Amino acid sequence: MIRNERNNFVTAIEKFSMREELRQNLESSSQRILSELPSELLWEWDDRFDLPLLVFPKDMEEEIVAVIKRHFPNQWDLNSIKTAPPVIRKLVDKSFGIRIGQTVFATDMNQEAFMFALYWPWEDKVTVSLRIGLTGKGIMGADQEKIGEYLREWFQL
Numbered sequence: 001m002i003r004n005e006r007n008n009f010v011t012a013i014e015k016f017s018m019r020e021e022l023r024q025n026l027e028s029s030s031q032r033i034l035s036e037l038p039s040e041l042l043w044e045w046d047d048r049f050d051l052p053l054l055v056f057p058k059d060m061e062e063e064i065v066a067v068i069k070r071h072f073p074n075q076w077d078l079n080s081i082k083t084a085p086p087v088i089r090k091l092v093d094k095s096f097g098i099r100i101g102q103t104v105f106a107t108d109m110n111q112e113a114f115m116f117a118l119y120w121p122w123e124d125k126v127t128v129s130l131r132i133g134l135t136g137k138g139i140m141g142a143d144q145e146k147i148g149e150y151l152r153e154w155f156q157l
Contacts, residue, residue, distance in 0.1 A: 027153075031154070033132070039077050045152065049131060050144060051131040053127070058127065072107050076104050079099070091104075091116065103118075105118075112137055114134070114135065116133055
C-alpha cells in the first residue's frame with residue numbers, strides 16, 4: 001500500500017502502473033515470441049482465463065514447444081509444480097490448476113513482472129492450446145483489465 005495525503009491508503013489496484021521500461025521489455029519479449037511462432041496460426045482471446053490463446057494441431061508441437069522453451073526457460077509439470085516458486089504455485093493453485101501432460105513455463109522470474117505460458121494438450125490427443133500471461137510480485141493484485149489491455153495490444157487481439 002502507498003500512503004497518500006488525501007486519503008490514508010491507496011489500494012494496490014489504484015497504484016498499479018507498470019514501469020515503462022518493464023512494460024517495453026515485456027512487449028519486446030512478446031514480439032520476439034510471436035515472430036518465431038508459425039505465422040499461419042491465429043491468436044484469439046480466451047475469455048475464460050483472460051489470456052491470449054493459441055490453439056494448434058499436435059503435429060506442430062515440436063516446433064512450438066522449441067520456441068517456448070527458448071523464451072521461457074523455467075518449466076513445471078504436475079510432478080514438479082511443488083518445487084516451483086511461490087508466485088507460480090499461487091498462480092496455478094488459484095487460477096488454472098494443472099493436470100497430467102500440462103506444463104507451466106516462465107521467463108526470468110527475477111523481474112517484478114514476468115511472462116508465463118500454459119501448455120495444455122487436449123484430451124482428443126490431436127489439439128494443443130497455449131496461453132501466455134503476466135505475473136509477478138510487481139503486479140499481484142493489479143488491475144486485471146489493464147494487464148488484459150497490454151496483452152491484447154501485444155498479441156494484436
